[in-house]
Amino acid sequence: MSKHFSEQLLHIATIGKTVGIKGDMKFHDKSDFPEQFKVGSSFLINKKDTITLTDVNFERGLVKINNLSNPQDCKKFVNAKLYTTYEETRKNCQLEKGEYFFFDLEDCQVYEDGKLLGVVKEIERIAVTNYLYIVTNESLVESGLPKSFLVPFIEPFKKDVDIKNKIITLSGAFDILEAS
Secondary structure (H helix, E strand, O other): OOOOHHHHHEEEEEEEEEEEEOEEEEEEEOOOOOHHOOOEEEEEEOOEEEEEEEEEEEEOOOEEEOOOOOOHHHHHHHOOEEEEEEHHHHHHHHOOOOOHHHHHHHHOOEEEEOEEEEEEEEEEEEOOOOEEEEEHHHHHHHOOOOOOOEEEEEOOOOEEOOOOEEEEEOOEEEHHHHOO
């Protein structure tokens, strides 16, 4: 798989081992949006191949794919990763007010009191809290501060998020940076 392929798509689930004799397979949801996994939904498993969910049982953590009912036919899909596009995610996943897609937060500039602290590299989930992993602004690193730091993406730290302009304004983040 090329680097370009993985950068363009989101890994949202993984198919696990076969279970039983009717073609059921373990299903490992890696997303925050289980509603996108419904009967008839198709997902890329590589640059050109897709699979279609033909049965979904969240209670048991099982799916059937491509109308396959023979475990032998299913084995070639064990450990297959399911991918979707950013556009499909935006279309199929509904955000609540104040919620953001992780991929929209990445690469946002982080400010506090008008000072650029750094850029969001990725979002890390620790327990139930999401953290912004921030690569520190080079001028702050040159002044002796750490190259990166984590800030909880919750109140009271989160002040304003402007996805369109890729700017996040925080409060108390500089104190965290100094203490890191």
